[in-house]
Amino acid sequence: FLTNTLRLTSSKAVTIRGSNETFEAVLDGSLSTNGCLQVDYGVAAVIRDLTICNGRTYSGGHGAGARLDAGVVRNCMFTNNITCGWGGGGALYLQYNCRVENCVFYGNTASNSGGGGILVMSRGPGIYDCVFSNNTAQFGGAITLSESGNVARCRITDNRATGSLGGGGLYVVGDGAQIWNCEILRNVSYSRGGGVMMYRGWLVNSLVASNVASNDGGGVFSSGYTNAATLGTFIQNCTLADNTCTGLGCSIYATQYTYVVNCIISSNAHDDWYNAGGP
Secondary structure, three states, X not given: OOOOOEEEOOOOOEEEEOOXXXXXXXXXXXXXXXXXXXXXXXXXXXXXXXXXXXXXXXXXXXXXXXXXXXXXXXXXXXXXXXXOOOOOOXXXXXXXXXXXXXXXXXXXXXXXXXXXXXXEOOOOOEEEOOEEEXXXXXXXXXXXXXXXXXXXXXXXXXXXXXXXXXXXOEEEOOOOOEEEOOEEEOOEEXXXXXXXXXXXXXXXXXXXEOOEEOOOOOOEEEOOOOOOHHHOEEEEOOEEEOOEXXXXXXXXXXXXXXXXXXXXXXXXXXXXXXXXXXX
C-alpha cells in the first residue's frame, strides 16, 4: 500500500515491473494518496505488469492512477481510481510523447471532469490495444482527447458520461485526434454522443454499435467546430448500427464540417442520420 505518490524524476531509464503478466503485483493508493504514480517530463520510464488501483486525487489533481509526462505503460490493470473536484483522468493523465499499450481500464471515475479512463491534455500520446469498461466521467466516459492523440485497436464498452457535454465512450476535441480500428459498444451518455462526442478529428475503420444517448447522436454527435474544412470531423469506413437516442440522429447527428465517407449505417432507432446543416 502506498502512503505517498510514487514519483519518478530522474533522467535515467527506470523500469517498474511486476513479477509476471497477470497483474498480481499491486500499487494500491488506499484512496488516500494524491495519485499513485507520477512520471515527470524527460524520464525514460517503463511501467509494466502491474495493477494500479484505489488512487484518489483531490482539489483538481489529475490522474488518480498515474500521471505521465513521459514514458510507457504496458500490460497494466487500472481499477477503482477516482479524481475529485475538477481533476480529470480517473485512471491516467497523459501529456507529451508517452504511450499506453495492452492495458485494461475498469471501473475508474473522473467525478467532475473528463476521461474516466484516460485524459489526454497535449499532443503526442498514443493509446493502443487497450480495453476500457465500466468507467465513468462527466464527459468522455472512457477517454477524453483534449488535444491530438492516437487511439488504435481499442475496445471501449459499457462506459458512461453523466454530464451535459456528452461522449459516453469518447469525447474528442483535438483537431489532430485519430481513432482507428476500435470497437465502441454499449456506452451511455446522459446527454449527447452515446458512443463518441466529436468536435474535430478522425474516426476510421471502427464499429460503433448499441450505444445510447439521452439526447442527440446515439452513436456519434459530430460538430466540426472550426472555420476550416480541413480541420473538421471525418468519419470514414465505419459501421454504425443499433444505436439509440431520444433526440435526433440515432446513428450520427452531424453539424458543420462533418464528413461521412464509405460508412455502413443501419438498424439504428427512429432515424439513422440527422444533418443539422452547415457547410
